[in-house]
Amino acid sequence: MKEKNAESNLTVIEGRNAVLEAFRSGKTIDKLYVLDGCQDGPIRTIIREAKKTDAILNFVSKERLAQVSETGKHQGVVAYAAAYKYSEVEDMLALAESRKEPPFLILLDNIEDPHNLGAIIRTANLAGAHGVIIPKRRAVGLTATVARTSAGALHYTPVAKVTNLAKTMEELKQKGLWFVCADMGGTQMYDLDLKGPIGLVIGNEGEGVSRLVKEHCDFTASIPMKGDIDSLNASVAAGVLAYEIVRQRMSV
Template sequence: MAAGGRASGRPAKKKGPAKGTGGQNRRSLEGRGATPPAEMRHWYKDKARAERVAREERGGTRRAAPARQQRRSEDAPDYVGGRNPVLEALQAGVPASALYVAQRIDNDDRVRDSIKIAAERGIALLEVTRDKLDRLTEGGVHQGIALQIPAYDYAHPSELIDLAHDTAETPLIVALDSVTDPRNLGAIARSATAFGAHGLLIPSRRSAGVTGGAWKTSAGTLASLRVARAANLTAALREYRESGIFIIGLDGAGETDIGDVDLLTEPLVVVVGSEGKGLSRLVREQCDVVARIPMQAAAESLNAGVAAGVALYEVARHRRR
């Protein structure tokens, strides 16, 4: 007997796979299948997120953020970008809290005048990168300069009537029914100011508000024209009627030409409907007259800003007689 208790002529049995298998059994030699695509790997989402953040920091292509655009906080400031719009807003006395100027900007008279007016009004002057301006203006054209304006302080609908009474003038108010483009709001504000309106009335939902885009298109006229906001436009129009003000709605399907309406010299609210849909049913029911702007048959319908300008011109023309 050997010392280990085994017979000296019998080989010891080895554990593990037999020779020739390479240390692996047949099942383990089978392949694991095709390599999974990148989007199925556990690290893909983290890597994609990191690359997106890096692009945003470099000022590259950014993914749209619809939630921010649609649900901007009412207390959040807004921005007017562009050399002409910024200068016009400052000259018109638009309330502003800061003027942002790009580093190493190519100065011209508009930039110098904007900086001078901002300094005279005590508006903070901040030098920032162009990437910062891109983010503040949400990708808009800023030309190296942007003006920060605080959230607009809307009036109550009844205040617009008080403004007309304070000036001993016949009330003229422009109401917007589901006008969602802030540029149209700004254009209507310009026409309303030019033709003597005492204010704009907008609904609090499904409507453009006084944002940077509206300020830009209004060329500063929103600084002298009050904008009221109603939780329910139909109810506000009903209260106007009960106080003795007539309601005229603008709609391509109206039964009377705007120049032939015999109420234009009376206390008046002119309601401008949205493009495409026109006046909503409930608003139409509150109108004393639904008027149209006569056009040649081949002409397309006018947008809200142009339609408001034509109607307000007719009102002003009749009141001058």
């Protein structure tokens, strides 16, 4: 029985020639699975091409490779290609500049549910955000489920995948952005000034924003809650905070 996870919504490419051509054609490969210990020429070439990209390289057992293979004819290598092409963070800043608006970015820390990512991309588009940034590891990529859940917004909203979220935040601070993250222990969002060049950071429901990323935030914002449970779904939290940013920007 095949395992079912978010990767099942990515384009699966199997076999040495097919995978090598995918890399050489510039197709965005999210993950590459290679049979551990295989050192022949074609495999070494594929690994070399993978290391030129942001693809996550996994050396796995024959049993694991059989799990992720759909055809059983993988020849020691299986790749997962993103359903959509990623953008660059610079593209988002250029988009803000072209609109003569202060940058508004949404950064996602360890969002692993494709439905949440798709919903946040949809909200980002409707709230006028200039892009969404996700980390390379411990996060869902641009799967077909993400595309469907975004209701078409993925066609219009840039999504960038970065190796280190905290480092990216530091680089963006040098360009004038400041960052606010969602946290139950933070200042009530209505009491914060959320105007200007801003990055909104959202963590997953289970762990919230990770310690290192939170340390790079300038403020933490809490959402008033009156019910009996202690947290909102990540995509709902993103929507509430994004529209508080919209409200404050409209009041300028």
